Amino acid sequence: MAGTKAAPPSLSSGQNAHHHGARSRQSQEPMAAATQDHLPSSPAAAAADQPQAAAYIRLVIEQLLSRDTASDTGRIRLLLRRRPRGVVAASFPAAVTAALDDLEALYSKGSAPMAALARDAARSRRAGHEERLRRAASQRLAVEGPIRDLAAGIDAAGKRLGEEEAVVRRTQRRLLLLSGAVAEEADVGAVVSLVERLARAQGAEAALAVAMEAMKARHRRLLLQREAAEVAELTEISALEDIPQVARGRKEDDQLLREADDRLRADLTVLIECSVEPL
Known part of the structure; x- marks a missing residue:
């Protein structure tokens, strides 16, 4: 221990309760070995x-x-x-x-310092859990709006997709009817028009299907995020219930x-x- 200048630790070292900065300490050699040469002589x-x-x-x-x-x-x-x-x-x-x-x-x-340290530690723990609770609530609220918007978008896209599918089915039936007519009686212009309409309807149907899948995937991810945030909220609420409320008196x-x-x-x-x- 000769020459050791390490600053003594705070009573609440490791609590991060009333420090304005962490005190640095020099690493200590095993005391039994470090002091062998310093035992006083006669x-x-x-x-x-x-x-x-x-x-x-x-x-x-x-x-x-x-x-x-x-x-x-x-x-x-x-x-x-x-x-x-x-x-x-x-x-x-x-x-x-x-x-x-x-x-x-x-x-x-039961000493005054230990009681103060316990209260300070409780305040610190509560503050930490309260901050995590606020963060979890913020994360949940942040996805609520997008989840509603995506649900509405998926519903609207589903209706449009149903309309395009109906157009495709009607066009296919009309083409079948025309293809069953006598060749010389068939209206070539009408057939071409139906084929073009069918292509457009099928293209719109495919685009809507892709868009819907993308929205559904995004919706599922947001639902998982909301679920995780809700679990985090419940966890922090439960943790706070186990920490006693500490009266004011930090000073x-x-x-x-x-x-x-x-x-x-x-x-x-x-x-x-x-x-x-x-x-």
């Missing part, structure tokens, strides 16, 4: 005489500085409750014991957390200085 050999206490202090520092555990308040609380009190009191200055006492008070269940909680952060940094500074300096 006449300040108290920590060396009490390796359990020295190891415990190093472990507390490591856990508070670790990205993986700093935000796990339950884990930190359990560690602080399990400290070897008699060994620490015998091996370290009173300031170290006071720092550990203060850390235990900070992380204890007060922010102040509590800032004060707790100051205490955390001060306590951790005491522990770090004790672990690298002769006692």
